[in-house]
Amino acid sequence: MTLRPELTKTEVTVRKREEVFTRPDVDLTTRLGGVTFPNPVFTASGCAAAGQELDQFFDVSELGGVVTKSIMLAPRSGRPTPRMAETPSGMVNSIGLQGPGIDAFLDKDLAWLAQRGARAVVSIAGGSVDEYAKLAAKLRGQKGLAMIEVNISCPNVEDRGQVFACDPVASAAVVQAVKRAAPTGVPVFAKLSPDVTDITEIARACVDAGADGLSLINTLLGMVIDTHTLRPALGGVTGGLSGPAIRPVAVRCVWQVRQALPEVPILGMGGIRTGLDALEFLLAGANAVSVGTTVFGDPSAPIRILDELAVALAERGFGSVSEVVGLAHRPPDVHVPEGPDPVGDLVIEEDE
Amino acid sequence: MPVQVQGEVLSVRKVGAYNAMTVVAPGMAELTRPGHFVAVQVGGPESSMLLRRAFAIYDVKERGVYGGTVEFIFSVHGKGTAWLAARRPQDKLDLVGPLGKPFRLPAERVNATLVGGGYGSAPLLPLASSLRERGCRVDFVLGAGDQHRLFGQLDAKRIATSIEVTTDDGSQGRKGRVSDVLPELLDRAASDVVYACGPMAMLKAVTEICTARGIPCQVAVEESMACGVGVCMTCVLPVVGDDGLTRMVRSCVEGPVFLGDRVRWDDVGTVPEDVVGSITAGTGH
Numbered sequence A: 001m002t003l004r005p006e007l008t009k010t011e012v013t014v015r016k017r018e019e020v021f022t023r024p025d026v027d028l029t030t031r032l033g034g035v036t037f038p039n040p041v042f043t044a045s046g047c048a049a050a051g052q053e054l055d056q057f058f059d060v061s062e063l064g065g066v067v068t069k070s071i072m073l074a075p076r077s078g079r080p081t082p083r084m085a086e087t088p089s090g091m092v093n094s095i096g097l098q099g100p101g102i103d104a105f106l107d108k109d110l111a112w113l114a115q116r117g118a119r120a121v122v123s124i125a126g127g128s129v130d131e132y133a134k135l136a137a138k139l140r141g142q143k144g145l146a147m148i149e150v151n152i153s154c155p156n157v158e159d160r161g162q163v164f165a166c167d168p169v170a171s172a173a174v175v176q177a178v179k180r181a182a183p184t185g186v187p188v189f190a191k192l193s194p195d196v197t198d199i200t201e202i203a204r205a206c207v208d209a210g211a212d213g214l215s216l217i218n219t220l221l222g223m224v225i226d227t228h229t230l231r232p233a234l235g236g237v238t239g240g241l242s243g244p245a246i247r248p249v250a251v252r253c254v255w256q257v258r259q260a261l262p263e264v265p266i267l268g269m270g271g272i273r274t275g276l277d278a279l280e281f282l283l284a285g286a287n288a289v290s291v292g293t294t295v296f297g298d299p300s301a302p303i304r305i306l307d308e309l310a311v312a313l314a315e316r317g318f319g320s321v322s323e324v325v326g327l328a329h330r331p332p333d334v335h336v337p338e339g340p341d342p343v344g345d346l347v348i349e350e351d352e
Numbered sequence B: 001m002p003v004q005v006q007g008e009v010l011s012v013r014k015v016g017a018y019n020a021m022t023v024v025a026p027g028m029a030e031l032t033r034p035g036h037f038v039a040v041q042v043g044g045p046e047s048s049m050l051l052r053r054a055f056a057i058y059d060v061k062e063r064g065v066y067g068g069t070v071e072f073i074f075s076v077h078g079k080g081t082a083w084l085a086a087r088r089p090q091d092k093l094d095l096v097g098p099l100g101k102p103f104r105l106p107a108e109r110v111n112a113t114l115v116g117g118g119y120g121s122a123p124l125l126p127l128a129s130s131l132r133e134r135g136c137r138v139d140f141v142l143g144a145g146d147q148h149r150l151f152g153q154l155d156a157k158r159i160a161t162s163i164e165v166t167t168d169d170g171s172q173g174r175k176g177r178v179s180d181v182l183p184e185l186l187d188r189a190a191s192d193v194v195y196a197c198g199p200m201a202m203l204k205a206v207t208e209i210c211t212a213r214g215i216p217c218q219v220a221v222e223e224s225m226a227c228g229v230g231v232c233m234t235c236v237l238p239v240v241g242d243d244g245l246t247r248m249v250r251s252c253v254e255g256p257v258f259l260g261d262r263v264r265w266d267d268v269g270t271v272p273e274d275v276v277g278s279i280t281a282g283t284g285h
Ligand SMILES: Cc1cc2nc3c(=O)[nH]c(=O)nc-3n(C[C@H](O)[C@H](O)[C@H](O)COP(=O)(O)OP(=O)(O)OC[C@H]3O[C@@H](n4cnc5c(N)ncnc54)[C@H](O)[C@@H]3O)c2cc1C
Pocket: A085, A086, B037, B051, B052, B053, B054, B055, B056, B057, B072, B073, B074, B075, B076, B077, B078, B079, B080, B081, B082, B119, B122, B221, B222, B223, B224, B225, B226, B256
């Protein structure tokens, strides 16, 4: 037996943010399709349910918004298990949009978010243009609704053949139908799939059809084979790859869409794990970010990332989020304050 | 309500084929009941392993010299558990817990039989103590592949009225499965309730034996989990509700403890056609 180490009670810190951290004074507000959100950190659809579970770890109303699991008209049981496989810095999932259906969602989940004072971004998913329109219509007059995200890109839904997000015409049809049926004044964002040849083509089609902004990106289609059973690891065979493994793909998509459509608000996501990752998305052109898979490993991640982002901005001498949105696109001769030297804190003291 | 704690490893010991890890995790012990589990971050802050690993809580101490501790028993299965086994005292460990629904305790003094397979006996030992405190009779059946994978025999002997041991290879106790000795024990001990934790095949067999005798049983299942806190929907299995309808329920928040006869064992790993919201049942599109 090893000797017991000398431990004292104070060496172990229970994670209580307030006790150790005060957020620097940076204007974190951000605008998405005409609505101002208090800060740019949101949850990601399907990675936070409807906020209640995460509220055990931090106050979800402190986030910019809570993006809820994509909801369909009817209750849905999803795909067979196993539904996930961990991969290097990522995971592949095939949940199949399990959910209670829109009516139960409005009664229980959205009502809870409204009562909690959180800004709800309701993600909707359908198997037909008509279903999307019906879902959008159901959202009229709902308290707590801040924004609508239209999931046209989930790769693991069995929707009898169509993946809307891979076809500009189908994508536009959904967006137009949602926009018509949705409550006025509530921004409608289309969430795009990266599994396309040219994401700007789909982005443009959605914006032309009336989308107030774009959410980028959904998961990449992936697959894992179990070398023990010698079969596909997931019950659904293929699934969506997420997590830091896809971050460079996501940053590239945000960059390309910002370049092609400079005025269109973007909610960026894909593998965000730290405040610096969030900053990278803002620099590429996102006006706000969603934190998805990281939540599974760290349920308090969204609020931590918000804190870290505020520090990262302050350290670089920025007074607001809006100053950095798209900043990486600036011409080469425009200079801005640089971040702290990565090893700047290392002060080497020389012996006299 | 769970807490997220930056804990510190107090000890890692070898116990037969398993590892027993004790972590100083203030605030968790007082919330823990037998059957709860803890979700552990593995690989450090830059780890490529993003998901937490779930372990049944074996023992807790609300206050010690070092503050509250949580102990769990684990076998090295893949990369994450191999990393855990290599931790040393004073290493930092991020824990979330207690999670899930614990075992429900009977209101009256009853005769309880506890069936553990492999490390599945870990949560049954604190349960046995709770049952004894309530004046219940406790009998144990412990089974494993071999003698090294039996866990908690000494504790069980101390707490229980009787203990039966089975191993697949006969290296200890009776050669065979827990289900071989369970029926006889249920009669001998006049069991009123059964609690079980172990591999899914064992839980199914235990449920069948209990159901045939009209004895209620609670089982703690083990489904692959990505989040452990109810936000991802990976950990589902088909369970019959009070209304008689089957739903795909999350074993991390609605379980891991279920009434055995509510789990549709033969359909685990599938989405049965009659489940609420089944795609094949034609619910909308
Ligand atoms: C409620 C619950 C209680 C558990 N209690 C114990 C216990 O007391 N002792 C013990 O040794 N093990 C227990 N397990 C199983 C334990 O979680 C897995 O052995 C462990 O996650 C494997 O991690 P790995 O990195 O070594 O394996 P890998 O195969 O590399 O893991 C890859 C991924 O799959 C998941 N995974 C793999 N196997 C399992 C599994 N059997 N169950 C759940 N997730 C899995 C991991 O969480 C990880 O995300 C429990 C599981 C659950 C769900």
